[in-house]
Amino acid sequence: MLLFGNGGSAADAQHIAAELVGRFRHERRALAAIALTTDTSILTGVANDYGYEQVFARQVRALGRPGDIAIGISTSGNSPSVLEGVAAARELGLLTAALTGRDGGRLGTAVHFHLNVPHELTDRVQEVHIMIGHILCQLVEESLKGP
DSSP: OEEEESTHHHHHHHHHHHHHHSOSSSOOOOOOOEETTOOHHHHHHHHHHHOGGGHHHHHHHHHOOTTOEEEEEESSSOOHHHHHHHHHHHHTTOEEEEEEETTOHHHHTTSSEEEEEOOSOHHHHHHHHHHHHHHHHHHHHHHHHOO
């Protein structure tokens, strides 16, 4: 799983990745998840050489493999770097999902699965996004337990 976003959404991407690599509620095997927001050398190098809009797309192209899922997080749904990251994921055939706010912006229609928090206040959207992240982690863990 590749997760990415800017600002508070970057923090949410990191939080969700940590729950999957570590554990959420139950002991289980580690799951492959990475937030594309944490390597300052990659972020600043790609931003410098290709423009900030490419900071996630370049990483998706480097790391994404068939069967992976890319999750873009954007409270506005219009962040250029997140949109480019999702576009790269789709080009590679990855499954794509988005967490958005407001009306979902362009990101909402660019992904396979769209979870929208239809609220105008960024802080309220972010609070619900991390709750959704926790619910997804719980569902993943429950699916791994089996019958």
